[in-house]
Amino acid sequence: MSEVAATGISVLLVDDHPIVRQGYRRVLESQGDLHVVAEADNAADAYSAFKAHNPDVVLLDISMPGASGLEAIRNIRARSPRARILVFTMHNEAVLVKAAFSAGASGFVTKSSEPSAVVTAIRAVARGERAMSDDIAHILAEDSLSAGSALDQLGEREIEILRQFAGGATTEQIATHLNLSVKTVQNYHYLIKTKTGARTDAQLVRLAASCGLTRI
Amino acid sequence: MSEVAATGISVLLVDDHPIVRQGYRRVLESQGDLHVVAEADNAADAYSAFKAHNPDVVLLDISMPGASGLEAIRNIRARSPRARILVFTMHNEAVLVKAAFSAGASGFVTKSSEPSAVVTAIRAVARGERAMSDDIAHILAEDSLSAGSALDQLGEREIEILRQFAGGATTEQIATHLNLSVKTVQNYHYLIKTKTGARTDAQLVRLAASCGLTRI
DNA sequence: TTGCAGCTCGGGCAAATTTCCCAAGCAGGA
DNA sequence: TCCTGCTTGGGAAATTTGCCCGAGCTGCAA
Incomplete structure (x- = not known):
């Protein structure tokens, strides 16, 4: 699969x-054992670079402007289900982590992690394992024991x-638009928050925006 | 002034x-010609590291959790007016840039800049010059001509x-980070809403995101 | 020097909202 | 049929908001 499989792990x-x-x-x-075979600075380039180089691992920072990093994950995975994507970001919100995994990420590491942890995660993802940094594991465990993506539920x-x-x-505007009582809208609001975490x-x-529900 | 003045530029x-x-x-x-003499991951450590190593240039990322990077700038400059601080961040909002300069920064470079531009800026700042990346200059120039965004107030x-x-x-998190009472944060919250409309x-x-203050 | 203006920080308090709990109607599937 | 899940809302306690206030501080200008 990889162009440098025998000599190490290729990284996009x-x-x-x-x-x-x-720096990375x-x-x-x-x-x-790690070789950076290509770089990209946006979601579109990421996909074409992936096609061109077929790397073992994609190290992806989701906090990019323009298209959501989640879309980049979905794009790549849709065409190459065997792709290994390690999300690497400074965000550590449970909703984002879950969204990334359900979009097809193989791992999630925060920038607060030690460099050695990042390298370890890259190797794990390259072996086909799932990887996440300790803080992410803690957040996910604490957040909830329920599975499923943020919006899918x-x-x-x-x-x-x-x-x-x-x-x-506003709540009143929504109630008027949908012909609901304010109370019902408030209840939905609460429900959505608990469901998404x-x-x-x-x-x-931010969740709505990152899932493409709204544009800023 | 510098411990390595003859051989290069020392950087915190x-x-x-x-x-x-x-990576940096x-x-x-x-x-x-550049030597990293110390590192810090928060504003308080930044100041003690500065005192301990007296570097030629401080390369400072303002988007840190906890105390504002602006405070770090003021802290350092208050005790060492000759300190050269180069702010290095992914934010490119005009208000932030102006705030950084008025807090005492010598330069402002965005992470979108080429590495060579960052290095050039470090050398300029070390010589006592003011430095900023092209995009920042552009933003400041445009800002001075515009009527002003919602954030300017x-x-x-x-x-x-x-x-x-x-x-x-959350409100509590902000209060903790900034060492304020919850009530004060709530008041600011209200004030910001009324000021921005x-x-x-x-x-x-959405306003914060569209002004580049935060990224989704 | 005095005084004003503006920022920062928080108290107070009524009004509003959020947070949970609950029930009921209804649709679709096992 | 029963059960599950969606939709719709009531109720009540807890919390937040909206708007008022004063006090300390800084800088600036008269």
Whole structure:
């Protein structure tokens, strides 16, 4: 599968900051068995680079501008289900982690991790294992024991209310639009938060945006 | 002034992500004339490391959790007015740039810059010059011509609280991070909403995102 | 020097909202 | 049929919001 399978692990680096990519490249290549075969700074380039180089592991920073990193994951996995994607970001919200895994990521590592943990995760993902840093494991464990992606567990009505809410509508406006009582909208609001694991309205808006429900 | 003045430029690296620091260190040290003499992952350590090593340049990422990077700048400059601080961040909002300069920064470079631009800026700052990346210059130039965005009416504290809030932090978390009472954070929250004209929290998040304060 | 303006920080308190708990109607599937 | 899940809302306690206030501080200008 890999062009350098015999000699090490090939890595595609996706991050929108050039100097960050350069730094990662040096850290990874100092390991001996890791080789950065390509870089990309956005979701679209990430996919074409993936096709061109077919790397063993994609190291992907989700906090990119423009298209959501989640879309990049889905794009790559849709065409290459064997792709191994290790998400690497400074965010550590449970909803994001779950969304990344359900989009097809093989691992999730935060930037707070030690470099050695990142390298270890890359090797694990390359072997086909699932990998995550300790803080992520802790957050997931604590968050909830229920599986499923953030939005997949929402019904149609909940999705619609979340969309309008994240779009900036007030509770009264949503109630009027949908011909519901304010109380019902409030209950949905609460339900959506508990289902998705969002602790604040802001997290809800970010979740909706990162899932493509609303655009900013 | 510098302990390695004759042989190069000493740099103190401040960023909260270990692997990012490691990457920067390798990029900078590959230059020959740049030496990373210390690292720090928070504002408090940054100041003690500065005192201990008296570096030529502090390369500071402002998007750190906890105390604002602006405070770190002020802390260092208050005790060592000759300190050269180069702010290095992925944010490119004009208000942030202006705040950094007025807090005493010598330069401002975004992570979108090429590594060579960052290195050039470090050398310029070390010579006592003011430095900023092209995109920042462009943003500042455009900002000075525009009527002003919704964020221009916000004070530094308000900007910081808005950033954390829009990033998904709860009121308690913000209060803890900034060492404020919950009540004060709530008051700021309300003030920000009235100043910006946002009617819901979701609108606030969208505003912050559209101004580049936070990224979704 | 005085004074004003603006930022920062928080108290107070009524009004509103959120957080949970609950029930009931209804659809679809085992 | 029963059971599950969605939709719709009531109720009540807990919390937050909206808006008022004062106090300390800084910088600036008269």
